[in-house]
Amino acid sequence: MTGLIQIVGGAVVDNLANPTALLVARRSAPEHLAGLWEFPGGKVEHGEAPEAALVRELAEELGIGVRLGAELPAETPAGWPLNDRASMRVWFAEVTRGKPAPLEDHDELRWIRLQDSEAVLGLPWIPADYPIVRALLESAGALAPGQGRAHAR
Numbered sequence: 001m002t003g004l005i006q007i008v009g010g011a012v013v014d015n016l017a018n019p020t021a022l023l024v025a026r027r028s029a030p031e032h033l034a035g036l037w038e039f040p041g042g043k044v045e046h047g048e049a050p051e052a053a054l055v056r057e058l059a060e061e062l063g064i065g066v067r068l069g070a071e072l073p074a075e076t077p078a079g080w081p082l083n084d085r086a087s088m089r090v091w092f093a094e095v096t097r098g099k100p101a102p103l104e105d106h107d108e109l110r111w112i113r114l115q116d117s118e119a120v121l122g123l124p125w126i127p128a129d130y131p132i133v134r135a136l137l138e139s140a141g142a143l144a145p146g147q148g149r150a151h152a153r
């Protein structure tokens, strides 16, 4: 055990085989994160598999069933560092049931075009998410490696 808190996040896209749009969620709490955009998801519970945690969180927060696709490759097995205590693994996901709604933790959801990398990076994301968002855009072919670093925090 590393003592790291494992977070899982969903890169929910319109189509796993040919993603053109990404579902982003604006947090409503806690106060220091309210108004910032993120990948919907949350903490893995004790004894829970990360993929199962992500499916559970997306059902609780957005009221949707999903099919998970590939994991967005990160530098470490625990995923993307968020701070000194937590890191996040991110999987692509496609909605298979229901229509996403901000049921818990969010006050707005938005589908954004992946090809519009300026608009995606222009959202006020949780600061730790920018490297993840850039990697996602690179994987979708919307950003060349190393591009878009003006948004690094």
Ligand SMILES: Nc1nc2c([nH]c(=O)n2[C@H]2C[C@H](O)[C@@H](COP(=O)(O)OP(=O)(O)OP(=O)(O)O)O2)c(=O)[nH]1
Pocket: 007, 008, 009, 033, 037, 038, 039, 040, 041, 042, 043, 044, 057, 082, 086, 088, 105, 126, 128, 129
């Ligand atoms: N879900 C999510 N959390 C993120 C992202 N970026 C980031 O720094 N975080 C942080 C914010 C929180 O401190 C933590 C996730 O906690 P959370 O509050 O979403 O987890 P949870 O739904 O399981 O919440 P709870 O049961 O503890 O209330 O990770 C992101 O893109 N998505």
